[in-house]
Amino acid sequence: MNEKLKSPLNDELFQTVLSLASLEECYSFFEDLCTVKEIDAMAQRLRAAKLLREGKTYEQIIRETDISSATLSRVSKCLQYGDGYRAVLEKAGTEK
Numbered sequence: 001m002n003e004k005l006k007s008p009l010n011d012e013l014f015q016t017v018l019s020l021a022s023l024e025e026c027y028s029f030f031e032d033l034c035t036v037k038e039i040d041a042m043a044q045r046l047r048a049a050k051l052l053r054e055g056k057t058y059e060q061i062i063r064e065t066d067i068s069s070a071t072l073s074r075v076s077k078c079l080q081y082g083d084g085y086r087a088v089l090e091k092a093g094t095e096k
Helices: 008-019 023-033 036-053 058-065 069-081 084-091
Strands: none
Touching: 036 058, 036 069, 036 084, 058 069, 069 084
16 A cells, blocks of 8 residues: 555545445445546546456557556556555456
């Protein structure tokens, strides 16, 4: 975990997210919290991570998700050196 990210304020945010019990609650909360563009960007990154784990090429992922190569590179580095995407994909049952 990135220690720069850790704070009581962020703990409160993440605890709130963990308390959401349904897809409808998630939509409602994130609609109030984020712009549509921010939500779309997060969804795009998660989809790109899934496609990278499936062995798709950068070209295929960019074509399918319309993600920038810079953002895709960042997602790829997070998959290589971080735990977040892997853990979420495993938990969601989308990991190979």
